[in-house]
Amino acid sequence: MSTLLLLLITGVGLGALYFLVASGLSLIYGLMGVLNFAHGSFLTLAGFLGWEVGRRVGDGTWGGLLAGMLVGLVVGALVAAVTELVFIRRLYQRHIEQVLVTVGLGLATVALFEGIWGTDPIRIAKPAWLGGTTDVLGASVPNDRWLLIGAAAVVLGLIVLFLRATPYGLVIRAGVENRTMVTALGIDVRRAFTVVFAIGGAAAGLGGVLASVYYGQVSAHQGTSLLIYAFIVTVIGGLGSLAGAAVASVLVAVIQQLANFYLGGTGDLAVVLALAAVLLVRPRGLLGKAAAR
Amino acid sequence: MSAVLEVRGLSARIAGQQVVEDVAFDVAAQGVTALLGRNGVGKSSTIKALLGILERTGEVVFDGTRIDRMLTHRIVQRGIAYVPEDREVFGSLTVAENLRLAERDGTHRDAVARLFPELDERAAQQAGTLSGGQQQMVSLARALMNDNRLLLVDEPTKGLAPRIVGDVTRALRDAAERTPMLLVEQNLQVVRDLAHTVVVLSGGRVVHTGPAAEFLDSPLVHRHLGVAGAEEAA
Numbered sequence: 395m396s397t398l399l400l401l402l403i404t405g406v407g408l409g410a411l412y413f414l415v416a417s418g419l420s421l422i423y424g425l426m427g428v429l430n431f432a433h434g435s436f437l438t439l440a441g442f443l444g445w446e447v448g449r450r451v452g453d454g455t456w457g458g459l460l461a462g463m464l465v466g467l468v469v470g471a472l473v474a475a476v477t478e479l480v481f482i483r484r485l486y487q488r489h490i491e492q493v494l495v496t497v498g499l500g501l502a503t504v505a506l507f508e509g510i511w512g513t514d515p516i517r518i519a520k521p522a523w524l525g526g527t528t529d530v531l532g533a534s535v536p537n538d539r540w541l542l543i544g545a546a547a548v549v550l551g552l553i554v555l556f557l558r559a560t561p562y563g564l565v566i567r568a569g570v571e572n573r574t575m576v577t578a579l580g581i582d583v584r585r586a587f588t589v590v591f592a593i594g595g596a597a598a599g600l601g602g603v604l605a606s607v608y609y610g611q612v613s614a615h616q617g618t619s620l621l622i623y624a625f626i627v628t629v630i631g632g633l634g635s636l637a638g639a640a641v642a643s644v645l646v647a648v649i650q651q652l653a654n655f656y657l658g659g660t661g662d663l664a665v666v667l668a669l670a671a672v673l674l675v676r677p678r679g680l681l682g683k684a685a686a687r
Numbered sequence: 688m689s690a691v692l693e694v695r696g697l698s699a700r701i702a703g704q705q706v707v708e709d710v711a712f713d714v715a716a717q718g719v720t721a722l723l724g725r726n727g728v729g730k731s732s733t734i735k736a737l738l739g740i741l742e743r744t745g746e747v748v749f750d751g752t753r754i755d756r757m758l759t760h761r762i763v764q765r766g767i768a769y770v771p772e773d774r775e776v777f778g779s780l781t782v783a784e785n786l787r788l789a790e791r792d793g794t795h796r797d798a799v800a801r802l803f804p805e806l807d808e809r810a811a812q813q814a815g816t817l818s819g820g821q822q823q824m825v826s827l828a829r830a831l832m833n834d835n836r837l838l839l840v841d842e843p844t845k846g847l848a849p850r851i852v853g854d855v856t857r858a859l860r861d862a863a864e865r866t867p868m869l870l871v872e873q874n875l876q877v878v879r880d881l882a883h884t885v886v887v888l889s890g891g892r893v894v895h896t897g898p899a900a901e902f903l904d905s906p907l908v909h910r911h912l913g914v915a916g917a918e919e920a921a
Contacts, residue, residue, distance in 0.1 A: 564780070564784055564787065564788055565788070567777075567779065567780060567784075568777045568780060568784075568788055571777050571778065571779055571780075572775055572777060574740055574759075575771065575775045575777070576788070577740075577758070577759040577760045577763075578738060578740065578759055578760075578763060578769045578771065579760075579763065579788060579789045579829065580760050580763035580764045580789075580791055581760055581788070582758075582760045583760070
């Protein structure tokens with residue numbers, strides 16, 4: 395029982411990490427129809443810069459970690475906004491070119507990160523409490539999972555608040571449904587595009603710093619490997635659905651954890667099978683809708 | 688009568704296919720100009736091309752300014768409101784949110800509230816759950832609440848019950864008293880009630896321009912629209 399509980403809670407923790415990456419992907423696709431393969435680069439850069447700042451503020455301390463998280467948020471948002479303004483804005487409606495540019499950016503930035511920080515993962519120090527465990531009904535849950543779950547919950551809450559209670563949020567919700575009609579009401583939807591990219595980048599940036607905490611290291615390939623799961627989560631949840639991304643993040647991670655433990659390390663296979671099953675039974679994803687453009 | 692909108696050599700494509708070809712016409716600065724034609728001749732595409740929703744070439748002059756190279760939102764901000772063919776309300780947003788999104792200056796917000804009191808009662812309801820007639824009210828309200836200089840209205844009575852058609856026609860007549868309108872409409876009784884001029888499209892081109900009443904009473908109605916002049920009211 396305690397093993398199952400442990401797997402479930404750690405699954406939710408891993409799902410929280412997936413959500414931080416997938417939420418931005420889903421919003422960006424939902425509003426703009428852009429499959430952003432450079433999203434992992436936002437995460438990796440934020441992870442490295444967060445670590446660089448964090449260790450200078452206080453290696454392995456809460457102050458260092460909080461500084462790193464703040465840097466991750468800002469770096470992720472800025473790099474994503476610049477990416478949208480410089481590269482994506484010129485390629486609206488040109489989906490193949492978007493994929494080529496974002497894939498190219500993803501590949502080039504990994505090479506750049508390897509050139510700057512090396513090809514080997516860098517071990518990072520984290521506050522002592524995060525390295526410990528908390529007993530929950532006999533299950534020793536790693537404390538860093540609580541941080542991930544808390545951070546994802548806050549990000550989810552803030553994004554929902556932003557979407558529900560701000561004028562930009564209203565434009566974004568309408569734009570996800572029918573982008574053309576938003577412009578036909580006299581609204582410059584491109585600003586919303588930049589805002590959505592920045593929000594997605596900020597969430598990914600925070601995810602980059604917290605991924606370093608989760609894995610205990612930061613590497614040039616961190617974003618790429620997480621991006622694969624984030625895409626799976628985004629498709630299973632329904633492209634453009636934030637709630638779908640949240641549900642699918644937890645679902646994918648829990649399936650992965652359970653299969654890894656009970657089915658001999660077949661977590662990745664189980665996730666891919668889950669993706670195939672959803673695509674066959676419900677191609678729009680769990681909470682996805684057909685969107686007009 | 689002077690023109691608020693001058694269209695010259697307008698062509699448009701959808702996915703590489705020509706849907707509007709070298710179209711030229713004027714929209715008068717007062718009253719309703721109806722854009723007519725059989726299904727699929729490019730009426731809705733012409734309106735979308737004017738707004739820049741479709742890729743287009745040619746010259747479009749609005750109130751003395753060329754708008755054919757402007758982005759859609761810039762064109763609308765100049766005072767051109769659009770009521771799309773299929774209402775295109777935001778179904779997941781409430782009625783109030785749909786209206787808030789469309790509000791630029793809100794000059795006629797109170798007048799619209801009087802025109803469609805039902806929308807106020809249903810302000811918190813998701814627009815996607817409204818009937819077709821109610822959705823058309825939302826679509827019209829979005830366009831009529833601002834101080835526009837031209838209305839582009841595409842098939843406003845399509846699929847509506849006769850009683851609702853009457854309401855919509857009255858609302859459009861009121862709006863046309865203060866704002867010129869380019870109207871695409873299949874219901875020729877509505878055209879007869881509202882329009883003073885018709886522009887008739889066939890095969891993506893303009894084949895007739897002239898006074899509405901004269902056209903509707905002539906054999907040209909049958910030739911270009913496939914209905915007899917005397918029967919069109921049905």
